[in-house]
Amino acid sequence: MSKIQHRSLYLEVADRVRELIEQGDLAPGERISEKQLCERFGVSRTPLREALKVLASEGLIELLPNRGARVMRLTLKMVKDTYDLMGALEGLSGELACQNISDEGIKAIRALHDEMLRHYRDRNLPDYFQVNQKIHEGILAASANEVLQEMYSNLSQRVKRVRYSKKMTDDYWRRAVQDHEHMIIALEARDGKRLGQILRDHLCNKLEVASLAGVIEDEHALNAVNA
Amino acid sequence: MSKIQHRSLYLEVADRVRELIEQGDLAPGERISEKQLCERFGVSRTPLREALKVLASEGLIELLPNRGARVMRLTLKMVKDTYDLMGALEGLSGELACQNISDEGIKAIRALHDEMLRHYRDRNLPDYFQVNQKIHEGILAASANEVLQEMYSNLSQRVKRVRYSKKMTDDYWRRAVQDHEHMIIALEARDGKRLGQILRDHLCNKLEVASLAGVIEDEHALNAVNA
DNA sequence: AGAAGATATTATGAATTCAAAATTCAACTA
DNA sequence: TAGTTGAATTTTGAATTCATAATATCTTCT
Known part of the structure; x- marks a missing residue:
């Protein structure tokens, strides 16, 4: 038996997005398409959007109301x-x-x-x-x-x-x-x-x-x- | 005209929950009922749950998988x-x-x-x-x-x-x-x-x-x- | 041709619905 | 009577749906 406890989907997604940002697969300032990432990860928008909110509060991305998310630009x-x-x-x-x-x-x-x-x-x-x-x-x-x-x-x-x-x-x-x-x-x-x-x-x-x-x-x- | 930019619902909800915690209306260790808070704020579960995720990443509450949220206990x-x-x-x-x-x-x-x-x-x-x-x-x-x-x-x-x-x-x-x-x-x-x-x-x-x-x-x- | 406006399309925000896990509670057994 | 099993209920997790705002496209007019 391996995994008893299955981590929440949004945490998994948040980790994956963090990796993408770290690796540069998502460029600074680049707009993050919800649909695209959903398809990429094979999840619905709900857990993805929850993950984005967490990442925003971590300062990795920024959420522009009604205009989606973008990777935080570092000055x-x-x-x-x-x-x-x-x-x-x-x-x-x-x-x-x-x-x-x-x-x-x-x-x-x-x-x-x-x-x-x-x-x-x-x-x-x-x-x-x-x-x-x-x-x-x-x-x-x-x-x-x-x-x-x-x-x-x-x-x-x-x-x-x-x-x-x-x-x-x-x-x-x-x-x-x-x-x-x-x-x-x-x-x-x-x-x-x-x-x-x-x-x-x-x-x-x-x-x-x-x-x-x-x-x-x-x-x-x-x-x-x-x- | 008053509010040009209408803040996201989940941010509003997060603020309200923060207040509740600060004021002690939600006691440390107390279980947070989603339904109850939804009714209290008059919003659906989606923005509430998004808010809870943010608050968890801020360290104010903890999310137990499949077992809801509780106000972080301070040791x-x-x-x-x-x-x-x-x-x-x-x-x-x-x-x-x-x-x-x-x-x-x-x-x-x-x-x-x-x-x-x-x-x-x-x-x-x-x-x-x-x-x-x-x-x-x-x-x-x-x-x-x-x-x-x-x-x-x-x-x-x-x-x-x-x-x-x-x-x-x-x-x-x-x-x-x-x-x-x-x-x-x-x-x-x-x-x-x-x-x-x-x-x-x-x-x-x-x-x-x-x-x-x-x-x-x-x-x-x-x-x-x-x- | 180019700009302004109207319409169509797409993407986001939020509510609802469906599925799965946890909790409750009653019945049963020892 | 205490403890355990198992259905019923509740609650959470995630997908879907609906509504609305933003963007793109297509006219139309100058």
Whole structure:
């Protein structure tokens, strides 16, 4: 026996639409045709529309009354604002993690840190990024604050689709690794205030924003399409 | 002519249900009858159910598959976690406000601060609280980060219904006012780091949590009802 | 030919209907 | 009498239908 509990259809649909947006199959600003998606998923309009309402409240799409839904357009300011917020949340996660993490948990993060350093020395950017992300996720999980995690996921989801252009300069990379050195020291000392401070200031976010300045349509392009 | 744009029905319904929850007309853990609410609002089940989905994604209610909706029960841990988060967001709002606020904006906050001090000297708790809240809202608005404001509103909404029991001791009150003195100094100096730090540590939140320990059902009571 | 208006078509908003799951309650058994 | 089974009722989940607003198309007139 496999699935006892069958998830609601609208949740399933919401997940699928999220994927489509993340993958770029639904382009920013693109109009979402209810009928088309219904046929694609093989469901009626009712659960689809429920899913769209949820996605709208998550900030992934926008619902224009009587004029359908469209994938939320990301402006540079929106992304900046979101990253500022994510920085603040990471800062909090660091403070809380120091209070709640077990010694084993610290060791696990340390292991990830060392692995990340190896990838840095090998100039293996993809693996570096992956392990880097695992470290941040690990600290977030160690915070033991589910509301925080939920909110961080939501923010992360919103900007996920612009997270590709990683033109990491050598200087930036060096400084990011340096930040991480300080982070692990603070974590092992369980110095929450300090870890929080480092995470808030961690240039990773600012770096990404900087590198995004080119790829995101600015307000002018936005208005042109909306008109 | 009055209303050009007629808001969607589900948004209207969601607002009404939010009110009911906030006012306590729908008790925590209470089962929400679709039919009952439909009759109450004079709408069909479709927009009501859409509204419920949105409220669930906001964390105000929970949807149990095939078993309807119930008002989210607040555990002490949830409220603590939420307040920690709100503290972090306020901290960020302080940092950003120092960067973005106009001189007039600072003057306006200063005026509120002075008014708050008067209420403190008069031991006028209700007005003190109201002006206090205006100050925090003012800083939040000055942050010029809409994502932040949206997220803060959502968190605030979640815990709004337990924000009544204000047993402010004289000592706590004195220290809260002291915090505010430091806040206004940091703001007028546009010292973002410092204002952020103060807001994060501001004991107002911790105080409220402490005073709530009694009024919220703990996990045991919760389990008893859920069983 | 091009613009303005009228009509047709399509898409959205909301109510209703149908199906399936959960709950209630009465009858039956031990 | 307590517990269990099973039909009847209620409630939820999802599809369909109906109404209305938006869009596209087609005239018609200048």
